Amino acid sequence: MMNVNALEPEKLYRGCNPEQFSFETTDDLENVAEIIGQPRAVAAIQFGMEMEQEGYNVFALGQPGTGKYAMIRELLRRRASEEDVPPDICYVYNFDEGHKPARLLAPSGRGKNLSREMETLVEEVRNALRAAFESEEYQNRRQSITQEFQEKQQEAFETLQKKGEEYNLSPLRTPQGLVFAPVKEGEVLPPDEFKKLPDEERREIEKRAEELQQEAQKIFQKVPQWERDLREKRRELNKEVTRFTVGPMIDELKKKYDDVEPVQKYLEAVEKDIVENVRNFFLQEKARQEGGEQQGPAPSPQATGAGPEAENPALRRYKVNVLVEHSKSEGAPVVFEENPTYQNLVGRVEHLAHMGALITDFNMIRPGALHQANGGYLIVDLLKILQQPFAWEGLKRALKTREIKIESLGQMYSYISTVSLEPEAVPLNVKVILMGSPMFYYMVRHYDPEFADLFKVAADFDFRMDRNTENEQDYVRLIATIVHKEKLKPFDRSGVARVIEHSSRMLEDKEKLSILMRSVADLLRESDFWAGKNGDAVVNARAVQKAIDAKFYRSDRIREAMHEQIQRDIVLIDTEGEQVAQINGLSVMQLGEFAFGKPNKITARVHLGKGNVVDIEREVAMGGPIHSKGVLILAGFLNGRYAVDRPLSLSASLVFEQSYGGVEGDSASSAELYSLLSAISEVPIKQSFAVTGSVNQHGRVQAIGGVNEKIEGFYDVCKARGLTGEQGVLIPASNVAHLMLRHDIIDAVKEGRFSIFPVETIDQGIEILTGVEAGEPDEAGRYPEGAINAKVLARLEEMAEKRIEFGRKMQMEAEKKEDE
């Protein structure tokens, strides 16, 4: 017999001794300044940040909850604070092409100033212009222009009128023009009287009337030209006055920005535009005059007394729309776009419904995250950006062209035909850090050929770190940092130690610590809650345990229901006695974050056959491929060990009894092999054991996942029925490193009421399960009598004989039939 000893209690758990820590509570600890446990990812991000060439954007891949965002943000913040503050981004009116607003980059903080100063300028210009146009000088010059026109016109008409009086012909206005009629004593000569006049006199009147009409016609023809001249002269005067008024004000502003060339150019354009469109300044006042006679740009005295006025739409063109301003920024911006829609990334042009139409102007251009992050860093979640229509393409286009171009989606796809704007593109200089799970990273990399060009740096975030003394100390500080940031009650040493222990349990590995920060932070928060419930000012191990237990309880309904079915013998599980060809396998069910183990009865049947092992689960399509592979390995093992010189003349069937939900994984393959060996050898298996572990073709037992849950699942069944001291679980020896079992199990092991056996080979396992020696083959390949292997071999030989015999018999019968 190979003696495999049950594991000592200390092998079942790696505790964390609170006494090793020098602090009393986490309040004694400083926050961690460095990033813990992610050297690879940190190096990648730093590389990405420092590489200035195109395309070295970063993809941070890691499981959700690894704390990627906080870490990236911290790294970026540190670097960004040492970098230059980027310029402010403004949009201004394009005086050449109104629908293509011009970008204006002003040194950081000065965009906002410029915007304010432009508002003041417009106000001052308006007042100055008002004063200028009301000035006596202007009024006199204007009056003299008007006078000139009026005199010219009056002179012409006076001459005509005088002539009319001389001729006794009076001008009379008709609705559409003018007629001349002979008058007598101030009244128009009635037609009858006219007819009575001598022919000669009549002809004379007609001739004179004709003459006057022609003259009137000539004057009428001249009037439009006079009016044009008048308007032109007034315009020139207005321009001149405006230029003199506005010029010095603009010059003063230009001086303030003499180091910013684009602003200089802009102000020059503003000056030119004000001179050309000075009427804009008085449009509202004009409107208020309710159709008063046009008096040039000069406001009426009524309007001058008006108080603060509503915004004059015509003056919006002199505004400066500051999209991004950095007056309070220190260093380069770090922006996280929570909702990366297309518009939130590249910006948008808003519209206003006005009289049933959508209107807009450059003041309604709104920035996107790319504008905000320009000159710095932008963090975006890959999954979120992929879920938003056009957003991914928009981001890539911006990164490729290195400029931000605001394009309305409606226009791009011709959904709407409203006139919109084409804002000038803004040069883009940004590092984008995409975050996502590894699956998305590999998928996008595979399917999007542009991805590799744009995101050349992969920062791979680990979810675990080695558990050694040094790391445990770091981990403690990490816990303290979260406690401080979340403003939780301080954790004492016992509490911290329990968190560290549970961290290993979360990973199912004594040698590792979880840096899935979400789960750790959840545990800390929940422990804080339970400590508070208990009235404790400090979180201790008891509170942490309560948090773990409470979370387990919250998720535990289905496990409990399954457990109950076993207790009520609805699902048949034996935990006592012996049975041939029947064994307790162990499986794990994963429900979201919660996993639990449960025993399954596995049975085997053998009969004469061609050497195949039938996996009933697979036959009914309830077994996954890994499970099927495990079963086929069994056939390999049987053939290799027992049927080297003769064919395997048996067929076997294997089944998970009362399994209705499908089976996947190979962790039951050792259990299946044990039941198969029991079925062939007809040696019974002790039902007080449960087994987990996969097996290879050479009969070596290999590691599986979920070992803790599996042991706990069987222990709970046994405990409910009463521990006999015979019960236990066989696990692969290589899984011992993963054991982080519950304390009640460790206590049961200590008291000798439950055992866990680390098994390396099938032979070790079968001996424990049957109490019968497995047996080593001698030189001739014969096993000692009574050993399991001998029994298996004997049974197989017997079956082979029977098969040969059966074959011979069949042949004879066939020959006999032929003879007949």
Added chain:
Amino acid sequence: MTDQHTIRRILVALDASPASLEGLKTAAELAERLNAELTGLFVEDIELLRAVELPFVTEIGYLSMIGRRLEPSRLEQQLRGQAEQIRRALAAAADRRGLSWDFRTIRGPVARELISAGTEADLIIMGRSGRSFRGSRRVGSSVRAVIAQRRGLTMILHRCCEPDQPVVVYDGTDTARKALKVSLHFMVDREGPVSVFLLADSKAEAQAFREAVTEQLEPHGLTARFRPLISSNPMVVAHFVGMESTGPLLLPAEKWSGREEELLELVKEVTNPVLVVK
């Protein structure tokens, strides 16, 4: 204020000229303020109708600038069109303010019909240029006739104004006292001083006028802001009135009795509406 100076009926002369339509706005505003009845009057000029019957008379179009024969029937049609246009403008202005109004079309000599219709009204409002040449600053012939012949209040204007901030020329005559009383109609909320231009020959006379005005205004809780007028020269008056206010200038006509041409010159020069008080 006595009943004699209460404005209950306002007659506005309308001929579809821009000036007369401006007058309509002012008339409606004033009628609303004084709760007065508003009558619109359109006179189909008999002279004009007579003129187009003459076979040789040709109309020169303002816009077309060509001469063409205007048939009497066509003119009548056009006049009816104008009347309708005016009626609509009047209805709109009056209805907006909830005024009691009526509109009349009369055929006859314009000035005579206006004076005749004006006998029933407390105030006539009419455009300054009327049917004169476009662009001309002449005072229309109808205005001349009405100013010369009408007794009562006549307002001449050439653009719309808020009938606020009146300026009264005070020369110590009875009509000046009347003008001062009438000016109270134009005081919005009866607040602020009344602008009074004193037309006096001597300082002593000016002082006497001041006292008379103050005394007259006192019962109404109003004060006056005095400005001495150094001359009754139309240019001078026009200049100072323009500086003082955009509201109506109340002109007592007594002083200009027999000097109508001078009065008309003043009406021509002042850009504010002029209310001739007789």
